Structure formats: C-alpha cells, structure tokens
Amino acid sequence: MESIGVLMTYPMNTNLEEQLSNRFNLFKLWNYPSFQSFSETHANSIRALVCNTKIGADANTIDSLPNLEIVSTYSVGFDKIDLKKCREKGICVTNTPDVLTDDVADLAIALALAVFRKIPMSDGYVKSELWKCSDYPLTSKFSGKAVGIVGLGRIGSAIAKRAAAFGCPVSYHSRSEKPEAGSYKYYPNIPDLAANSQILVVACALTDETRHIVNREVIDALGPKGVIINIGRGPIIDQPELVAALVERRLGGAGLDVLENEPDVSEELIGLENVVLTPHIGSDTVETCNDMSDLLIANLEAHFNGKPLLAPVL
Numbered sequence: 180m181e182s183i184g185v186l187m188t189y190p191m192n193t194n195l196e197e198q199l200s201n202r203f204n205l206f207k208l209w210n211y212p213s214f215q216s217f218s219e220t221h222a223n224s225i226r227a228l229v230c231n232t233k234i235g236a237d238a239n240t241i242d243s244l245p246n247l248e249i250v251s252t253y254s255v256g257f258d259k260i261d262l263k264k265c266r267e268k269g270i271c272v273t274n275t276p277d278v279l280t281d282d283v284a285d286l287a288i289a290l291a292l293a294v295f296r297k298i299p300m301s302d303g304y305v306k307s308e309l310w311k312c313s314d315y316p317l318t319s320k321f322s323g324k325a326v327g328i329v330g331l332g333r334i335g336s337a338i339a340k341r342a343a344a345f346g347c348p349v350s351y352h353s354r355s356e357k358p359e360a361g362s363y364k365y366y367p368n369i370p371d372l373a374a375n376s377q378i379l380v381v382a383c384a385l386t387d388e389t390r391h392i393v394n395r396e397v398i399d400a401l402g403p404k405g406v407i408i409n410i411g412r413g414p415i416i417d418q419p420e421l422v423a424a425l426v427e428r429r430l431g432g433a434g435l436d437v438l439e440n441e442p443d444v445s446e447e448l449i450g451l452e453n454v455v456l457t458p459h460i461g462s463d464t465v466e467t468c469n470d471m472s473d474l475l476i477a478n479l480e481a482h483f484n485g486k487p488l489l490a491p492v493l
C-alpha cells in the first residue's frame with residue numbers, strides 16, 4: 180500500500196500521522212503554501228483524503244482530486260464533507276463513531292457541573308487568594324435537574340444515561356420517538372422540550388435541518404434559570420440570540436464546547452461569568468484519539484483491500 184497517495188488536510192494526531200506514513204504515501208497539506216499549489220503537482224496521486232472538523236472535503240477539493248476513492252474523517256460528525264458530491268462521484272466516506280461517545284458524553288456532564296457549581300470561577304477564587312477574604316458564594320445544584328436532550332443518538336443516549344445516574348429526569352427531542360428510549364419523555368418539538376427542562380443539551384448532528392434549531396423561541400422557553408450545553412456543533416444554536424439572552428439574563432448560563440465560527444469567540448461570551456467555554460475538545464483524550472486513529476486506519480485498509488468498511492457513512 181506504500182504507493183497509495185493519502186492526503187491529510189490538518190495536523191490531527193502524531194500517532195495517526197505515523198500510522199499513515201508507515202502504510203501509505205502520506206502528503207500533509209499544511210506543508211504546502213495552499214491547496215492549489217499542492218494539487219498542481221500531486222492531485223493525480225491522491226486516492227484517499229483524511230480530514231477532520233477543521234478542514235473537511237468541500238466540492239472544490241473533491242473535484243480537484245481526480246483519482247479520489249475515499250474520504251475518511253477523523254471525527255464522528257461529517258458536516259464538513261460535501262456528501263452530495265461524494266455520492267455523485269461514487270466516493271466512499273467513513274467516520275469514527277462509537278469510540279468517542281463516552282468522552283463527549285463525559286464532557287457534557289462536566290460542562291453542566293462546571294456551570295452550575297461554578298467550578299472554573301471557584302478555582303480562580305482559590306488561586307487568586309480571595310478565599311482568605313471570604314467564603315465563595317453559594318452555587319446551584321446539578322443533581323435532580325430536568326435534562327432535555329436534543330438528539331438521542333449514540334452520544335445523546337450516553338449523556339442521558341449519565342444524567343439519569345445523577346437523578347435527573349431525562350426528556351428528549353429527535354426526528355421521531357425512539358422505542359429504545361424507555362422512561363425518557365419524548366417531545367416532538369424543541370420549544371416544548373425546553374419549556375419542560377432546566378438544562379438543554381445539544382447533541383445532534385449539524386445538517387441543513389438542524390442549523391439554528393435552537394433559536395430565540397427555544398431559549399426563551401428554557402428561561403432565565405435554564406442552562407444550555409452544546410457538545411454538538413456551534414451553528415445548531417443561533418449564537419447572536421444565545422449571547423443576547425445571556426447578556427440580558429433571559430437565560431441562566433451556558434457550557435459550550437463548540438461555537439459558531441470557532442475558534443473565534445465573541446467578546447461578550449468571554450466576559451460572561453455564567454458561561455464556561457472549552458475549545459472543541461469533546462473527544463480529545465489520548466485514549467480516544469488513539470482509538471479514532473486505529474479506526475480510521477482500519478477503514479482505509481479495508482477499502483484498499485476490497486473488504487467491507489468498518490464505519491461507512493457512504
């Protein structure tokens with residue numbers, strides 16, 4: 180397989196880079212001044228594209244690589260891949276589901292705890308020696324709060340399981356009611372889910388249908404004591420509406436691992452005490468990133484050995 184050209188769009192993980200270069204003829208896009216200059220010389224060599232949530236595979240990239248057979252994303256989400264174009268051209272697409280579910284669900288709960296118990300702020304309080312002057316103000320309880328989950332897929336279900344272990348009644352919204360959801364209450368629309376929740380967790384995929392589904396109506400239904408957690412994708416929430424609601428105290432708080440236009444962060448969000456931000460690190464643990472690398476490599480090897488893909492999207 181050493182002669183097969185593989186293009187990696189972004190430096191994701193050195194372990195993955197090593198595994199790819201041990202098996203394939205690896206090209207790293209970031210070593211070239213632009214995609215244009217890369218493709219002028221090497222476009223014909225590339226049979227596989229390895230991309231991620233930062234640099235995916237748009238129509239222009241796909242069209243510029245005439246021998247492309249497979250796009251493998253180092254992520255569960257594939258919103259950065261032009262699936263329509265891949266379908267038209269008969270290009271396979273794979274992702275890295277399941278192996279990252281626990282980490283992302285853990286982070287959703289961690290963000291909720293961080294917002295309600297003000298963990299980052301109280302850490303700053305101790306480290307800046309304010310504790311010597313007075314005790315830290317009271318915070319809010321997380322256990323037992325009503326959790327509404329938007330998207331009860333693999334990650335949403337793992338969040339539900341964790342929330343239930345904290346004694347939180349769980350409700351959800353998804354395209355249709357899930358028979359396997361047991362005691363979780365189903366809401367066919369998100370404003371009703373928000374009106375009956377104290378914490379709204381965004382855990383669905385970003386698609387044309389889900390862009391800005393968490394809008395002003397949903398935020399107002401959640402109300403001034405409500406908290407939004409987003410471990411899905413930034414554009415699922417109408418961010419200017421979210422920021423306005425937080426500034427005007429129409430929403431209680433937010434824990435956001437993803438942002439619209441990340442890594443840009445609005446000044447207003449940075450200045451808010453009731454907001455905890457993390458830099459899209461849902462699956463970023465050593466253990467999970469190694470598992471994601473192994474799964475991505477296994478998908479490429481399966482493809483080039485003519486075997487069934489392990490995690491096919493297309």
Ligand SMILES: O=CC(=O)O
Nearest residue numbers: 232254255256462
């Ligand atoms: O955001 C991360 C992923 O989609 O895996």
